[in-house]
Amino acid sequence: MENTLLKLTDENYFSQEANRQYMEVSQFKGFLPQYGGCEAKQMAILNGTYKQKDSTPLLVGSYVHSHFEGALDRFKGEHPEIFTKAGSLKSQYQQANEMINCLETDESFKRVYTGDKEKIFTFDLFGAPWKIKVDCLNLKDGYFVDLKTTRDFQKVWNEELHRKVSFAEAWGYLVQIAVYKKGIELATNTKDIDGFIAAVTKQSPPDKAILYFTPEDYEIGFQEVEENIQHVLDVKNGNVAPERCEHCDYCRATKQLDKAVHYTEL
Numbered sequence: 001m002e003n004t005l006l007k008l009t010d011e012n013y014f015s016q017e018a019n020r021q022y023m024e025v026s027q028f029k030g031f032l033p034q035y036g037g038c039e040a041k042q043m044a045i046l047n048g049t050y051k052q053k054d055s056t057p058l059l060v061g062s063y064v065h066s067h068f069e070g071a072l073d074r075f076k077g078e079h080p081e082i083f084t085k086a087g088s089l090k091s092q093y094q095q096a097n098e099m100i101n102c103l104e105t106d107e108s109f110k111r112v113y114t115g116d117k118e119k120i121f122t123f124d125l126f127g128a129p130w131k132i133k134v135d136c137l138n139l140k141d142g143y144f145v146d147l148k149t150t151r152d153f154q155k156v157w158n159e160e161l162h163r164k165v166s167f168a169e170a171w172g173y174l175v176q177i178a179v180y181k182k183g184i185e186l187a188t189n190t191k192d193i194d195g196f197i198a199a200v201t202k203q204s205p206p207d208k209a210i211l212y213f214t215p216e217d218y219e220i221g222f223q224e225v226e227e228n229i230q231h232v233l234d235v236k237n238g239n240v241a242p243e244r245c246e247h248c249d250y251c252r253a254t255k256q257l258d259k260a261v262h263y264t265e266l
């Protein structure tokens, strides 16, 4: 199997074939209900029978990312929907420019956010090939930075934990930072790589922060993968039928009223 894996490039990294062959942090989270994931939806996306529409919050994030990888002009060309009929940027993307400016004018951010941009790595972990794309990698100084856009820095209620958690925990960034650290260390044969998140909010004016993580934080993220990966792979490989969550956009779009439910079930 190993030698038949697709060699990943900037062009095919996000392709359906690449997603089928490799596990990836966002794909993994797409299987987990605690991150708004749904097995049935994730499988339909992987099989190409369902395409998720680019939402505006997602596009704002991509817009900001494109700037920092030096590809904003290409992004604008590929996304005419970010312009008004009169040809000016829609307000959300003017706001994105404000977010970019907020980071670009910060000397500490600029000093930290130096290194290779959008670097692709593949590696084996928990019995599956994984792929990652690192926003900014500074191997010389032993760290990587992931850029995140978020609505604000308010804590979010977590039903499972019965407490409010930071946005980083709520969105599964501990999983990402743990897998990226391990993956970079495996792929580059290095040790003690540190991960940072550079976060900027969609507020006006934007807020910003650089987040660091302790060994315990990486452990929490890593354990979450360890506990769920086998089931996720079983579903992905077709050995276990995917469960429908019955709430997400995919489940609503494909719902059949095949039985009545008791009113308390809703």
Ligand SMILES: [Zn+2]
Binding pocket: 038, 039, 040, 041, 244, 245, 246, 247, 248, 249, 250, 251, 252
């Ligand atoms: Zn669903």
